[in-house]
Amino acid sequence: MDKINSGISAEDRKRLAEGLSRALADSYTLYLKTQNYHWNVEGPHFKALHDLFEEQYTDLATAVDDIAERIRALGHRAPGSYSEFQEIGAVKEDTEQPDAMTMVRRLAEDQETVANTFRQVLKTAGEASDVATDDLLSARVRTHEKNAWMLRAHLGK
Secondary structure: OOOOOOOOOHHHHHHHHHHHHHHHHHHHHHHHHHHHHHHHOOOOOHHHHHHHHHHHHHHHHHHHHHHHHHHHHOOOOOOOOHHHHHHHOOOOOOOOOOOHHHHHHHHHHHHHHHHHHHHHHHHHHHHOOOHHHHHHHHHHHHHHHHHHHHHHHHHOO
């Protein structure tokens, strides 16, 4: 797809797609983990956490689509399998049944991990003058930082 004439070089588009693929992997794994916790949370804070987790995984469902579409707009294949996501992502899946506050702590940490992954790709977007990727990722950083704050507030920290 080197015939794309967006003003972004083929080399920069490749670097951006690789970074966005890591962001997609982290976002999708966080989506799955958050939905898992939504289904399985128990305890005195059930309703509040059940609703918060649903709000966050619903947002992530839209975000993963936006990220994958940006990868495609740059002319590259978007990864789409659990094995690819686990190989390239920093967020790891959870097969345990942790208590509610452990769920909250893990999700807060993962939200921050995702924000940091986006920050790394933002550097590449800036170097390539890719305002579309910059815009997408800047908005996501704000969302993940807010989500981490909301989760940490449940921990009383």
